[in-house]
Amino acid sequence: MLSMPLRLRPGDDLRGAIEAVLREHGAAFVLQGIGSLSVARLRFAGRPQPDVLAGDLEILTLAGSVSPDGAHLHMAVADAAGRVSGGHVAPGCIVRTTAELLVALLPGHVFAREHDSGTGYPELSIRPVPQASAS
Structure with a gap:
């Protein structure tokens, strides 16, 4: 596992920027994130x-998995009155001043999102990276 700090800037789409930066890595987890947003788009449970x-x-808090075909991120945010909301991060969460993340890159694995007949959703599929054979 390799760690990678990441800072997003004002106006960045939180989810889009994370997906763009990590798409080439094959498998990653956002371990934690802090910062501020001007807009949060959260899908609450069951909606x-x-x-x-x-x-x-x-x-x-911000955490989740990232594969080349998308991210599965959950986040909790507090408004100016201290009310907390949390849920699944949708595109359109806009960074206000900063978003600071710690990401774990997993170079020995490849993640994908594949339909799971048991849940009806695209779920995380984890595969080891095939080892090159020595000649």
Whole structure:
């Protein structure tokens, strides 16, 4: 496992930027993230569409897996009154001042999202990277 700190800048789409930076790595986990957002789009448990939260928001936690075909991220944010909301991170979460993340790169693995008939959703598939044979 290799660790990689990552900083996102004002105006960045949180999920889009994470996916773009980590797409080439094959397998990664966002271990933790903090920072601020001006807009959060979170899909709450059991709901089909994300809700939009706007204003000065603090990222309290951010974690999840990233594969070449997308991310599965969960986040908790607090608004200016200290109310906390959390859920699945959808595209359109906009960084206000900064987002600071610690990412674990897993070069010995490849992640993919594949349909799981038991859940009905694309779920994480984990495979080892094939070793090159010595000639």
